[in-house]
Amino acid sequence: MANQKSPGSAVDRARPIDHQKAHEIQAYGHMIHRPIALSESAAQQSVENLNQVLADTITLRDLYKKHHWQTAGPTFHQLHLLFDAHYEEQNELVDMIAERIQMLGGVTIAMAPDVAETTIIPRAPKGREEVPVQVSRLLHAHEIVLEEARSMARQAAASGDDGTNDLLVSDVVRGNEKQVWFLSEHVVDVPLVRAD
Numbered sequence: 184m185a186n187q188k189s190p191g192s193a194v195d196r197a198r199p200i201d202h203q204k205a206h207e208i209q210a211y212g213h214m215i216h217r218p219i220a221l222s223e224s225a226a227q228q229s230v231e232n233l234n235q236v237l238a239d240t241i242t243l244r245d246l247y248k249k250h251h252w253q254t255a256g257p258t259f260h261q262l263h264l265l266f267d268a269h270y271e272e273q274n275e276l277v278d279m280i281a282e283r284i285q286m287l288g289g290v291t292i293a294m295a296p297d298v299a300e301t302t303i304i305p306r307a308p309k310g311r312e313e314v315p316v317q318v319s320r321l322l323h324a325h326e327i328v329l330e331e332a333r334s335m336a337r338q339a340a341a342s343g344d345d346g347t348n349d350l351l352v353s354d355v356v357r358g359n360e361k362q363v364w365f366l367s368e369h370v371v372d373v374p375l376v377r378a379d
């Protein structure tokens with residue numbers, strides 16, 4: 184009988200079905216329509232912009248972890264902790280931006296090689312750098328994100344995508360501005376012990 188199960192079938196059913204392959208269900212750059220009362224052109228423009236700011240935010244996040252591990256000198260402990268705190272905040276931004284892309288019907292950029300070819304933040308060397316160089320590199324990366332995020336926020340507002348505008352202004356812009364404040368005070372040349 185064709186449908187009769189062999190004595191070993193109970194064991195076979197518990198076996199994980201691994202090495203499965205199939206075509207993608209949605210290609211990168213393609214949109215699906217969601218009923219969120221937003222035009223497809225507005226959603227697509229937001230998705231393209233958000234993928235750029237996502238690639239740059241992932242890069243900035245990873246730059247913080249690199250500096251967290253590699254920092255040196257008398258401010259080691261303080262900067263080790265500050266860099267990690269900023270890493271965690273950037274990681275939250277990464278998740279918020281990526282999930283907004285999916286909710287708009289787009290496909291989020293995710294993997295390191297794809298991020299590397301998309302980001303406009305200059306590539307950092309593999310080796311360790313002095314603290315003032317680490318801070319300068321981070322400040323430059325923040326400024327790139329801030330400039331694009333403000334411009335993208337204005338585009339989102341103009342196309343009626345208020346949710347993306349809010350994310351960019353309330354989370355990305357304000358969050359990055361605050362981190363720039365905390366960072367930039369570390370390269371102000373004031374005396375440590377004796378006043379000038």
Ligand SMILES: [Fe+2]
Pocket residue numbers: 251267
């Ligand atoms: Fe750590």
